[in-house]
Amino acid sequence: MKLFKIRGGVHPDDRKRLASEQPIETLPLPDLLHIPLQQHIGAPASPAVRRGQRVAKGDLLAQGQGMISAPVHAPTSGRIMGVGQYPAHHASGLSVPTITLQPDGEDRWSDAIQGVDDPFALEPEAIAARVAAAGIVGLGGATFPSAVKLDLRKRYTIQTLVINGAECEPYLTCDDRLMREHSEAVIDGIRIMAQALGVTQIVIGIEDNKPQAQAAMAVAASIDPNIRIARLPTRYPMGSEKHLVQTLTGRETPARGLTADIGVVVHNPATAFAVHEALRFGYPLVARVVTVSGSAISRPANVRVPLGTRVQDLIAHCGGFKEEPTRLISGGPMMGQPLPSTRVPMVKGSNGVLALTAAETGQSDVRPCIRCATCVQACPCGLVPLEMVAHIHAGDLEGAVKRGLMDCIGCGSCAYVCPGHIPLVQFLNHAKGEMAARGRSKQKQMETKRLAEQRTARMEAIKRAKREQMEQRKREMAARKKAEAEAAQQAAAATTEPVASETES
Amino acid sequence: MRIETPAAQCGPFAHDLVSIPRTMGLVILALVPATLFGLVQFGWPAIWLFLATLAGALLAEILSLWLAGKPIRPDLSDGTALLTGWLLAMTLPPWAPWWIGVIGGLLAIVVAKQVFGGVGQNLFNPAMVARVALLIAFPAEMTRFVAPTPLFSAEAPGLVESLGITFGGQGFDAFTGATVLGQVRTELGQGEMLANILPDLYAPFSGAVGTVAGSLGETSALLLLLGGVFLLYKRVITWHIPVSLLGTIAVLATLMHLIDPAHYAGALYHLVSGATLLGAFFIATDPVTSPVSARGQLLFGAGCGLLIYVIRTWAGYPEGVAFAVLLMNACAPLIDHYVKPRVYGRDRRGQPLEYPNDAETSR
Numbered sequence: 131m132k133l134f135k136i137r138g139g140v141h142p143d144d145r146k147r148l149a150s151e152q153p154i155e156t157l158p159l160p161d162l163l164h165i166p167l168q169q170h171i172g173a174p175a176s177p178a179v180r181r182g183q184r185v186a187k188g189d190l191l192a193q194g195q196g197m198i199s200a201p202v203h204a205p206t207s208g209r210i211m212g213v214g215q216y217p218a219h220h221a222s223g224l225s226v227p228t229i230t231l232q233p234d235g236e237d238r239w240s241d242a243i244q245g246v247d248d249p250f251a252l253e254p255e256a257i258a259a260r261v262a263a264a265g266i267v268g269l270g271g272a273t274f275p276s277a278v279k280l281d282l283r284k285r286y287t288i289q290t291l292v293i294n295g296a297e298c299e300p301y302l303t304c305d306d307r308l309m310r311e312h313s314e315a316v317i318d319g320i321r322i323m324a325q326a327l328g329v330t331q332i333v334i335g336i337e338d339n340k341p342q343a344q345a346a347m348a349v350a351a352s353i354d355p356n357i358r359i360a361r362l363p364t365r366y367p368m369g370s371e372k373h374l375v376q377t378l379t380g381r382e383t384p385a386r387g388l389t390a391d392i393g394v395v396v397h398n399p400a401t402a403f404a405v406h407e408a409l410r411f412g413y414p415l416v417a418r419v420v421t422v423s424g425s426a427i428s429r430p431a432n433v434r435v436p437l438g439t440r441v442q443d444l445i446a447h448c449g450g451f452k453e454e455p456t457r458l459i460s461g462g463p464m465m466g467q468p469l470p471s472t473r474v475p476m477v478k479g480s481n482g483v484l485a486l487t488a489a490e491t492g493q494s495d496v497r498p499c500i501r502c503a504t505c506v507q508a509c510p511c512g513l514v515p516l517e518m519v520a521h522i523h524a525g526d527l528e529g530a531v532k533r534g535l536m537d538c539i540g541c542g543s544c545a546y547v548c549p550g551h552i553p554l555v556q557f558l559n560h561a562k563g564e565m566a567a568r569g570r571s572k573q574k575q576m577e578t579k580r581l582a583e584q585r586t587a588r589m590e591a592i593k594r595a596k597r598e599q600m601e602q603r604k605r606e607m608a609a610r611k612k613a614e615a616e617a618a619q620q621a622a623a624a625t626t627e628p629v630a631s632e633t634e635s
Numbered sequence: 636m637r638i639e640t641p642a643a644q645c646g647p648f649a650h651d652l653v654s655i656p657r658t659m660g661l662v663i664l665a666l667v668p669a670t671l672f673g674l675v676q677f678g679w680p681a682i683w684l685f686l687a688t689l690a691g692a693l694l695a696e697i698l699s700l701w702l703a704g705k706p707i708r709p710d711l712s713d714g715t716a717l718l719t720g721w722l723l724a725m726t727l728p729p730w731a732p733w734w735i736g737v738i739g740g741l742l743a744i745v746v747a748k749q750v751f752g753g754v755g756q757n758l759f760n761p762a763m764v765a766r767v768a769l770l771i772a773f774p775a776e777m778t779r780f781v782a783p784t785p786l787f788s789a790e791a792p793g794l795v796e797s798l799g800i801t802f803g804g805q806g807f808d809a810f811t812g813a814t815v816l817g818q819v820r821t822e823l824g825q826g827e828m829l830a831n832i833l834p835d836l837y838a839p840f841s842g843a844v845g846t847v848a849g850s851l852g853e854t855s856a857l858l859l860l861l862g863g864v865f866l867l868y869k870r871v872i873t874w875h876i877p878v879s880l881l882g883t884i885a886v887l888a889t890l891m892h893l894i895d896p897a898h899y900a901g902a903l904y905h906l907v908s909g910a911t912l913l914g915a916f917f918i919a920t921d922p923v924t925s926p927v928s929a930r931g932q933l934l935f936g937a938g939c940g941l942l943i944y945v946i947r948t949w950a951g952y953p954e955g956v957a958f959a960v961l962l963m964n965a966c967a968p969l970i971d972h973y974v975k976p977r978v979y980g981r982d983r984r985g986q987p988l989e990y991p992n993d994a995e996t997s998r
Contacts (some may be wrong), residue, residue: 492650
């Protein structure tokens, strides 16, 4: 099919060879699982189990809350050891609400688990509801609840479902392996999602560095004439949702908008696989395929991991470290984040664990910007990173926002090519975080102001009411006095008529 | 088995194999053929001047860094000072006395670079600032060119004699020549017709190879072109500035030549003579002092080309590359302010894109 060009981008050494020929293996059950309540974008789930309770595999552990949220299920059968705090799968290493589960080794599915015979007979709403109940989120790393995206047809006119099999991050091969080994299941999941979205056009985009996945998916897709396979040129960030859609359709998503604005919804192949499992077998999302790679790993592999497995158990399964890594990263090297320790658990959004050596990260001393403009050439969003960073450096965050800070997708292409090794993404993310904090504090101020004004108004009302009451009372008092006075007058008048009174008495 | 990684920092945790020293090294590598050609062609005095200029630039860099209390080794090792000195040396008359090179090096590094704050902070191209300052301060030394006397040839000055020329202030009247641009300029001023001047003086072939009088490293158009193509191939520079600069000169020269062939030389004459090619590939493309966007660079290059042609043809100097580049350097911040790439998902004015009469506007 005809493809369109995108602006900028880089060609990092993909280093997928390390793990791309390793078939997906299943991780033996670890001793303990630490399952965080928030593994998705949106509101955290609220716990539905108590300490000491026995659960079967697939039982609900925590219920999703609100419009954008996702439930969490038991990755295996066992006993709940506690509902408490545990270090998060996040660079900060802060503790977050987490359920700790001790597997009993039986790995017994719950009796309530039941699939659907013919998902294509279901109403779109019913499919979305099942996807929501299975706790499925975007497994490409964004972890946005998938059911919400399947419901987009209610507010937008959707024509096309795009499957993002670009996997443009170096090292990562989990989607590649999944598409090679489970192509039929992935295609089935894709068709179910298309049914839920009510679309007939399906495009699966796979980069050219994955020819086997392209071939396997093409074979599996031959059952549905609506599915087309797009052979994407290998270029980072091809997997950026908006850039992928531009490559396939030639249209840019309007700034601040969604791809749904131009009639496209994008899902990941791993998400499609999870949808297939949820609809056909009733399995909730309790495990995912993860690429463990990097030169410091003894045996790079693609592993199907129960959610909540500690990173150290995963690395031990892959033979431990060959040498001391300088960086331990969750996700790909371009947009992944450093992990604070190997104790943290694997979550729905973790597609890779990389242990990188100093030679791989290409770290070097930072030198001043020579305005060489390679960052401008590399930026897929048409921004001028060197200028934004100069403003951020000078403390002028507003200036950076004016120059498009909020249109930055944080892909890291600019920092990747910078000959001065300037941590451009660090500056940009700092500014984004600071602007978000300012936005929050501004909102807080406005909220405080609103509350204070309400309070003043309330106090005024109370005062007014009191005053009115007082006046009312005064009036009543006056009226009473007047009445008394009148009565007294009458009495006085009566005394002037003693006869009558005497006659009365 | 537990490890704690260093303090949290943003990615990417991969990097292209690039660095500032590598970039500078590639530019110097691209300059080597033309430089060697110049050094051989103009003999020992040129070699001494070249070394004196590099020494002047490097000493100035060390001195400035020391005075500013900055670490010397990292800044010196990035190669920017070396490159500045190198470029300056290439634009000097090859038999100029040593102090021209040293003063030039000092001016370039101290006045044009370090005073602005060092690497990446300067508004004007340091080598061109130095060249223009020298030209205005020492017009005699800066316009005394020699005819080529290749190293070890019969006419070439020997080692001792050359020391006298560079360091001893000895005259060298026997060898003086004029650049093609200068000679044509003078004779046109005397009312000669171009058709009478050029055939004696100028053959496109020798101009392209470089066996003509001229600045130390500017004479060989072909070797400079080779260096420029190497930089393009290595992606150190993009095509925008060289192409728009050379294109503008070529178009203007052709146009004027068609209107009045007796007084205006054709495109090839302008492209191969003087500092045109050095300027197009090595001077105007200096990243620090040129715009960052592709369209801005096109504008910048075209401006340089226009000014070069105007200065050469109608202004007081026979050569205008240095002035043209400096004038356009001054415009670069303005160009960067007004000419920016279009942001993804927005139109040129910065408003979010809209797709009219489409179903998806039903938001």
